[in-house]
Amino acid sequence: NKYLSLFAKLTRQNMEAVVKNSISIEEELERLELYLNLEKLRFGDKLQYHIDIPADLETDEIAIPPMVLQPFVENAIWHGIMPLSEGGQIFISAKKINHSQCLIEIRDTGMGIDASRELKKSQGLTHNSKGMQLTIERLELWAKGLNVLIDLKIIQGEPVDGGHPGTVIRLILPVPE
Numbered sequence: 001n002k003y004l005s006l007f008a009k010l011t012r013q014n015m016e017a018v019v020k021n022s023i024s025i026e027e028e029l030e031r032l033e034l035y036l037n038l039e040k041l042r043f044g045d046k047l048q049y050h051i052d053i054p055a056d057l058e059t060d061e062i063a064i065p066p067m068v069l070q071p072f073v074e075n076a077i078w079h080g081i082m083p084l085s086e087g088g089q090i091f092i093s094a095k096k097i098n099h100s101q102c103l104i105e106i107r108d109t110g111m112g113i114d115a116s117r118e119l120k121k122s123q124g125l126t127h128n129s130k131g132m133q134l135t136i137e138r139l140e141l142w143a144k145g146l147n148v149l150i151d152l153k154i155i156q157g158e159p160v161d162g163g164h165p166g167t168v169i170r171l172i173l174p175v176p177e
Contacts, residue, residue, distance in 0.1 A: 003041050010034040017066035021142070025094060025104070025173075026059035032069050032092065039077055046087030047077060053094050062102050062175055065142040071135045072106050072154075072169045080110020080167055083119060088164070096175060104171045112165035113156045139171075148174045 013031050017023055029051065036049045053059060073090060081088035088109040097103045111119070136152060143150045150173055157166035 006034055006038050020066055022063035023066045024060045025062045025064050028064050028069055035070050048089040051092045057094055057096055062173060064173060065138055068135055068139055071131050076108035076110055079116045080108045083111055100175050102173050102175050106169040108166045109164055110166050113167050
């Protein structure tokens with residue numbers, strides 16, 4: 001019942017957001033947390049997540065295209081964390097880096113980009129997912145339409161305490177003055 005209730009709420013929020021060009025980071029993070037709660041119900045202790053947003057960050061005033069963070073988190077879960085027997089964690093944070101920019105970072109403790117590609121190759125998988133590329137193109141199109149600059153980096157993380165390197169997504173968005 002809990003899973004179905006969360007899924008219904010997420011579906012309603014997604015349907016409301018899909019018709020909008022931009023939403024607040026606050027709205028995006030609320031939907032992202034619903035999605036993470038659903039995945040947590042499915043995977044239990046194998047998946048942990050942490051969302052760190054400073055109280056003074058005006059998340060209701062910073063815009064982002066709807067449903068743009070979820071594909072990055074989904075990739076972290078499915079390609080980085082779930083192949084590991086011990087599971088892993090996802091860390092999501094947002095902070096102002098100067099008066100005109102906000103950094104959103106998604107970091108996981110999964111196997112990392114390189115190991116994920118090698119695993120896919122060793123299993124003979126040839127399917128190339130378009131989800132990430134489409135998300136990147138949506139971000140670029142959104143920024144161009146608003147005549148704003150964004151910066152997106154997807155990089156291999158660094159192992160912590162001998163663990164897996166994970167992947168880091170860094171998205172810099174404009175902050176209204």
